[in-house]
Amino acid sequence: MSYRTNPDRILDNIDRARNRDAESARFQVDRQALGRDLETEMPDVDATTSERLKRIFAVLEKAYTKAAQRSEMGRLAARFQAVGDIHHHHARGDVSISVQYLDHERFDDVGVSPFEIRPYEVADAKKETKTSRADVNALRVLRKELRGGVLAAYQKLEPRVRDAIRDRADMGHIQVQVTVDLRPGEYLAPPSQKLLDDKPSEESS
Secondary structure: OOOOOOHHHHHHHHHHHHHHHHHHHHHHHHOEEEEEEEEOOOOOOOOOHHHHHHHHHHHHHHHHHHHHHOHHHHHHHHHHHOOOOOHHHOEEEEEEEEEEEOOOOOOOEEEEEEEEEOHHHHHHOHHHHOOOOHHHHHHHHHHHHHHHHHHHHHHHHHHHHHHHHHOOOOOOOEEEEEEEEEEEOOOOOOHHHHHHHHOOOOOOO
16 A cells, blocks of 8 residues: 555644644634623713713723724734744734714724834833743733724724714714724834844934
């Protein structure tokens, strides 16, 4: 019996392929973390635009806090220790905000802010966490990117939110969802060289 036609070898290869496919499918599901908050208390009929904006932003803050505290954030950070997933601690992602007007026919207002996590950021986080665990350091970086991404996405979104307020779409129940999506960055150089290429020099800063 040849090496190629060995039944045990063939079955092993099939099992490995299935495991890779299952892991890939699971990563597509596990690569997101989200938080949402629902506001059911109606604003006053004579509430000002500023007051109604504050109401929406308060819901956004609660959704952001829930997203930052979700266990999925820990699982995303753990990907930085998995070989082949977040290659050499380099990742790209997006933070998105969705404002949903549940008592109005207006479509959801959505804002997105992309981000990139480079190897030196995970390494620099060790100074604050005092640990070399990649997942702990990545979680700190992820939460920082989440906060910055929420603020950046809301800046893009605010003009549309003001339009919704003019249309009185917010005069009812509203829900805000915050989502962070993470995916591997492209591998372009060996780890040591990539670290040197990505980290900003002291002269340029």
